[in-house]
Amino acid sequence: AQSVTQLGSHVSVSEGALVLLRCNYSSSVPPYLFWYVQYPNQGLQLLLKYTSAATLVKGINGFEAEFKKSETSFHLTKPSAHMSDAAEYFCAVSLLLTGGGNKLTFGTGTQLKVEL
Amino acid sequence: ETGVTQSPTHLIKTRGQQVTLRCSSQSGHNTVSWYQQALGQGPQFIFQYYREEENGRGNFPPRFSGLQFPNYSSELNVNALELDDSALYLCASSKTLGPGGNEQFFGPGTRLTVL
Numbered sequence: 001a002q003s004v005t006q007l008g009s010h011v012s013v014s015e016g017a018l019v020l021l022r023c024n025y026s027s028s029v030p031p032y033l034f035w036y037v038q039y040p041n042q043g044l045q046l047l048l049k050y051t052s053a054a055t056l057v058k059g060i061n062g063f064e065a066e067f068k069k070s071e072t073s074f075h076l077t078k079p080s081a082h083m084s085d086a087a088e089y090f091c092a093v094s095l096l097l098t099g100g101g102n103k104l105t106f107g108t109g110t111q112l113k114v115e116l
Numbered sequence: 117e118t119g120v121t122q123s124p125t126h127l128i129k130t131r132g133q134q135v136t137l138r139c140s141s142q143s144g145h146n147t148v149s150w151y152q153q154a155l156g157q158g159p160q161f162i163f164q165y166y167r168e169e170e171n172g173r174g175n176f177p178p179r180f181s182g183l184q185f186p187n188y189s190s191e192l193n194v195n196a197l198e199l200d201d202s203a204l205y206l207c208a209s210s211k212t213l214g215p216g217g218n219e220q221f222f223g224p225g226t227r228l229t230v231l
Contacts, residue, residue: 032217036222041224042224042225043120043206043222043223043224043225044159044206044208044222045222046219046221049217049219051217090158090159092158094217094218097164097171097172098172099166099169099171099172100166100171101147101164101166101171101172101210101218102218103149103161103164103172103174104149104151104159104161104208104220105161106158106159106160107158108156108157108158109156109157109158
């Protein structure tokens with residue numbers, strides 16, 4: 001079954017430093033992959049998605065992710081962290097439903113802390 | 117364009133009670149999915165509704181049920197509440213049944229506490 005694994009439940013970086021959040025997927029077919037961000041007491045906001053059009057995907061707020069089939073990875077990066085990036089980040093894979101449509105299967109999340 | 121809205125924001129119930137959560141989908145969207153997010157976990161898929169019919173279901177017992185109305189808004193009903201049902205319940209809407217890359221737009225969630 002298709003799934004995603006997020007390595008590191010907590011990541012701490014200094015403001016201005018590189019952000020790297022790890023996600024590995026398990027899939028027997030080319031997957032559709034997503035990164036979502038969740039701020040405290042809020043719902044999920046889509047950062048970016050991979051739909052096989054390009055391996056390097058650029059998203060909102062300066063984030064990007066690279067799909068690497070050989071490593072079954074879809075890590076999220078941002079060159080320079082801002083205090084406002086502190087949040088929980090979820091990697092997800094899309095699974096087709098038998099009736100059409102799709103459901104999302106999420107990883108366990110990575111809490112990003114940005115320090116001065 | 118109005119986004120996905122959910123009500124109520126917070127809810128406290130006791131074991132054995134029943135609860136109804138509500139969701140209004142984003143304008144132009146006819147598909148609604150519900151997710152349960154326990155504390156410290158990623159969201160788990162409960163079910164999806166498309167044009168008033170259940171289109172798919174996750175690994176949740178039958179006491180979790182839902183409805184979708186002609187205006188595409190939706191309800192999640194949970195009977196015989198258990199302590200483990202305490203969670204953030206998220207509703208997400210999408211334009212239609214689409215390929216795997218179809219984006220789902222999430223509401224702010226309803227925080228349910230079962231005592």
